[in-house]
Amino acid sequence: MTATLPRPPRPSIAPPTGPLPSLPVPKSRSSNVSPASARTSSASLLPSPATSIRAVSSSALPQRPIAKSHANSASNVPTLSADNSPAGPLPPGKSLRKTISIGAFPQPPRHVGRTASHPPSPLSAVTPSNDTLNQRISSGSQVPSRESSLRKPGRVSTGGRMLAKSPLTPPSFFNGSGESVAAANSGHLSLPSPPQSRNSSAQGSYATSATTFEDVGDEEARGRSDNKTNTDRHSTHKDGKGNVLVSVRVRPDVGAGDGKQELEWDVNGKRSLISYKGKEGGDYIYDNVFDTQDNNARVYDGAAKRLVRRVMEGYHGTVFAYGMTGTGKTFSMQGTATNPGVIPLAITDIFSYIRETPHREFLLRVSYLEIYNERIHDLLAGPIATGLNNQPTQQEEIKLREDSKRGVYATPLKEEIVQSPTQLLRVIARGDNARRVAGTQFNARSSRSHAVVQIVVESRERVPGGAASMKENKRVAMAPGGVRVSTLSLIDLAGSEKAADNKERRTEGSHINKSLLTLGTVIARLSSDKEKEKDKPSKDQGKHLPYRDSKLTRLLQPALSGNSLVSILCTIQTGSSGSVAAAHSHTGETLNTLKFASRAKNNIISHAKKADESLGAGGDAGSRALLDRYRIEIQELRKQLEEQNKAKDTNSTKEEEKEREKDEEEEKARELEERHRHEEQMLEMQLARTALKERIEHLNRLILSSKSLGVNATNRSFSSMSMQHRGSVLSNGDFRPSSIRSSTSHATLEVPGNTGSQATFPSVPLEGSDEGDSLGENGDGTASQSAQIHALQSDLADRNRYIATLEKRLLQARRSSHSRVSMGISQKIGSSEDGGLIAIVAEKDAEISNLRAQLDDKEKMISALTSAGKKRETANEVGSDGSPGSRRTSHQRSEGSTSSAKPKSPISPVGFLSGPKTERELADITLTRMLDEMISGRVNNASGSRRVSEGLPVVSEDR
Numbered sequence: 001m002t003a004t005l006p007r008p009p010r011p012s013i014a015p016p017t018g019p020l021p022s023l024p025v026p027k028s029r030s031s032n033v034s035p036a037s038a039r040t041s042s043a044s045l046l047p048s049p050a051t052s053i054r055a056v057s058s059s060a061l062p063q064r065p066i067a068k069s070h071a072n073s074a075s076n077v078p079t080l081s082a083d084n085s086p087a088g089p090l091p092p093g094k095s096l097r098k099t100i101s102i103g104a105f106p107q108p109p110r111h112v113g114r115t116a117s118h119p120p121s122p123l124s125a126v127t128p129s130n131d132t133l134n135q136r137i138s139s140g141s142q143v144p145s146r147e148s149s150l151r152k153p154g155r156v157s158t159g160g161r162m163l164a165k166s167p168l169t170p171p172s173f174f175n176g177s178g179e180s181v182a183a184a185n186s187g188h189l190s191l192p193s194p195p196q197s198r199n200s201s202a203q204g205s206y207a208t209s210a211t212t213f214e215d216v217g218d219e220e221a222r223g224r225s226d227n228k229t230n231t232d233r234h235s236t237h238k239d240g241k242g243n244v245l246v247s248v249r250v251r252p253d254v255g256a257g258d259g260k261q262e263l264e265w266d267v268n269g270k271r272s273l274i275s276y277k278g279k280e281g282g283d284y285i286y287d288n289v290f291d292t293q294d295n296n297a298r299v300y301d302g303a304a305k306r307l308v309r310r311v312m313e314g315y316h317g318t319v320f321a322y323g324m325t326g327t328g329k330t331f332s333m334q335g336t337a338t339n340p341g342v343i344p345l346a347i348t349d350i351f352s353y354i355r356e357t358p359h360r361e362f363l364l365r366v367s368y369l370e371i372y373n374e375r376i377h378d379l380l381a382g383p384i385a386t387g388l389n390n391q392p393t394q395q396e397e398i399k400l401r402e403d404s405k406r407g408v409y410a411t412p413l414k415e416e417i418v419q420s421p422t423q424l425l426r427v428i429a430r431g432d433n434a435r436r437v438a439g440t441q442f443n444a445r446s447s448r449s450h451a452v453v454q455i456v457v458e459s460r461e462r463v464p465g466g467a468a469s470m471k472e473n474k475r476v477a478m479a480p481g482g483v484r485v486s487t488l489s490l491i492d493l494a495g496s497e498k499a500a501d502n503k504e505r506r507t508e509g510s511h512i513n514k515s516l517l518t519l520g521t522v523i524a525r526l527s528s529d530k531e532k533e534k535d536k537p538s539k540d541q542g543k544h545l546p547y548r549d550s551k552l553t554r555l556l557q558p559a560l561s562g563n564s565l566v567s568i569l570c571t572i573q574t575g576s577s578g579s580v581a582a583a584h585s586h587t588g589e590t591l592n593t594l595k596f597a598s599r600a601k602n603n604i605i606s607h608a609k610k611a612d613e614s615l616g617a618g619g620d621a622g623s624r625a626l627l628d629r630y631r632i633e634i635q636e637l638r639k640q641l642e643e644q645n646k647a648k649d650t651n652s653t654k655e656e657e658k659e660r661e662k663d664e665e666e667e668k669a670r671e672l673e674e675r676h677r678h679e680e681q682m683l684e685m686q687l688a689r690t691a692l693k694e695r696i697e698h699l700n701r702l703i704l705s706s707k708s709l710g711v712n713a714t715n716r717s718f719s720s721m722s723m724q725h726r727g728s729v730l731s732n733g734d735f736r737p738s739s740i741r742s743s744t745s746h747a748t749l750e751v752p753g754n755t756g757s758q759a760t761f762p763s764v765p766l767e768g769s770d771e772g773d774s775l776g777e778n779g780d781g782t783a784s785q786s787a788q789i790h791a792l793q794s795d796l797a798d799r800n801r802y803i804a805t806l807e808k809r810l811l812q813a814r815r816s817s818h819s820r821v822s823m824g825i826s827q828k829i830g831s832s833e834d835g836g837l838i839a840i841v842a843e844k845d846a847e848i849s850n851l852r853a854q855l856d857d858k859e860k861m862i863s864a865l866t867s868a869g870k871k872r873e874t875a876n877e878v879g880s881d882g883s884p885g886s887r888r889t890s891h892q893r894s895e896g897s898t899s900s901a902k903p904k905s906p907i908s909p910v911g912f913l914s915g916p917k918t919e920r921e922l923a924d925i926t927l928t929r930m931l932d933e934m935i936s937g938r939v940n941n942a943s944g945s946r947r948v949s950e951g952l953p954v955v956s957e958d959r
């Protein structure tokens, strides 16, 4: 019958399955018998007759017919309560055993059939150190139990029913909240590992006894158990009971001492025994019994510490406090500032573990919810806003969901990532403050809701060499085995209570009671379920369990169905101050709690396994592990960064190329411009040179023309001048070869201005040969003047053309210069280059003006010649006979008088022209002189000489 508490008064009648020490519950208090040590082979050292009365291994003690109601089941119970043993001293070498086995020492079983393939209990893997164990054994053997004298045989509640291993492996509820992550911050928890800090106190002032334990791995624990105990606990491993701890804590009675009440109860912490001696009395033995003297640190060490460490190693763990209202659930879980409870001590231990485990890195996230009136509220979601009438506004409803991978999970639920104990404690304190409490008949500050703290632990093997080596070898970064995710659930249930007067309290109470009743029902049915499973393993196992009847059981489903290590702390109060009725009620509630604890111990089977390490985003854990997500995110971000860097490099290269191309283009443009400018300059230079050449040529022509006109000293010069002149005239197409005569004629015109030497100039050969022609052609010299006029006109035309060319080129040069200026090179205007150009232009201007002046001169010459011609004509008409002979004679005379100083030349025309001057001759001379002066003046002007102005005749130059 599952509803009733199995209370075999003498369950030990069944053959013992082997000595089954309890979890090493470290207690500094000395006791006569340690249940654990009593079961060891060294229990032979425990000669205490008193203890043997109540705790004797059935295997060692004579069977007593005290087992009644559970004789059958007792056969499956691996251990026997000490109380069930026959009174009397233990035989030497025998030991006391604790009633509830937790399989702390996975020694090979005596009863092999029970131990076959079951893993050792994670909670049993933590064993006390040798010293501690020895100490306990020793103390147990030497100090008589203070309880033993009070012991009376009575009923013992044992949870030792052996059941087949449950195949149930539902996904853990506590795995599921990844999607509702609302991390306030994020980051890897990677604490340095200082020298071991094993202080389990949040404040550092609670060095609990358990902190002296050296936790070891399962194998090591097994080995040690071989040495330290000869008990067989594999029976407990087999059914998973080793993963379930049930502890009872007795709250000190705050009221006036009720002697009668207190006398009815016997609480033996050392033996984890509670005996009730009243009606329906009996002995209740659990994994731990904490009496009124025990503080929270001891409770934590006994009931939760190892579970917390197992969670850190990868198991899911659930600790919950159950009990009547006001019995100390919240006190045990939260504690006070001076007496921190399970939650703060667990937090301290979590961080201690992280510090002690430098080869792994961790990420912690925490959520906190409450179930109030069958509704789930997020205690970390901030203050509940109030609306009309100061009523809290509707918070987004949090629902429980379930999927095959994540199991049952509440969503949406805020999770905060925490990086230090202080931060975590602060988060939880915030949730505590948000939790609903109210004063009730039994508790001034009664929790009106079930509160669930969930701490999700993600861990991963640390990469040797850190991030640097991760970067170097990404495969190595993945190699350590991925992320392991486990969950620690710390639950403070609301207390069962009687109906209150206040309606609100009544409503709350009804919800609380209903959910607690469902919990009790589920746990009770776990037993019958397992019984059925044992006979016929069913696929539909668990279907009939009413998990869905309350949110609480739904939440606890994964833990209750075997996926998690479980530690249940039941709180009771033995004394009851107040009326008899109250005392009676109190006792009933206390007994109910004890029965609940016994059922839980008997029925809950846990086969919790260490969570798999999942690689990457695959698998259950991997899909929700922030550690993994962050790693992937970090890798992706790093990749992006590298790509950006590459792109940046490429861009900068492209930019550099563009820059270079641009520079090259600019350079080319500059070169082109430079070339253009150079070409322009060259052109200008060329133009200038051409102009100058032309000018020089022209001036040369002029000079030669002048010479041809004025120089008559030598035959050679005459000849050459004549030829030059002829050429020039010929080029104009107006002169004939007879111009020689004209030249001589011009030469003779110069004579008067010079000396009379020309008179001795031999003239005969010239006369004999050329005169006739000369005179004949020239007649009276008009032809010569006409020829000169023609030559000058032709010269003038040349000059005009030349001027026009120069003007044209000048215009071009100006235009190109102007265009350069408009191209924005004006800044260089002061440069020497442009200065040179300007100088050239100025020079050209000067030249033009010079040429214009020459032009003027020419025009004057023409007009002078014209007027001279007219004068001569007039003279001819007036009185000359006009015969050539007379002219010639006069020429000869004139020559004798005027050109005596000049060397005579047979070809010189001077003598020919000498002699008495007629009017006509004078006119000619005047004209010739004018022309000579003008021409030589022009030539001298052009060459920079001022000889004409100095009065030197051109002919003197030849002399």
Ligand SMILES: Nc1ncnc2c1ncn2[C@@H]1O[C@H](COP(=O)(O)OP(=O)(O)OP(=O)(O)O)[C@@H](O)[C@H]1O
Pocket: 250, 251, 252, 292, 323, 324, 325, 326, 327, 328, 329, 330, 331, 332, 443, 445, 446, 447, 448, 493, 494, 495, 496, 571
């Ligand atoms: N072991 C203890 N030692 C000293 N004081 C205790 C102990 N246990 C409980 N108390 C005190 O008893 C009172 C009620 O305790 P607590 O609120 O923890 O009870 P509870 O079981 O949580 O009640 P409820 O279910 O109504 O919330 C508190 O004032 C607390 O300080």
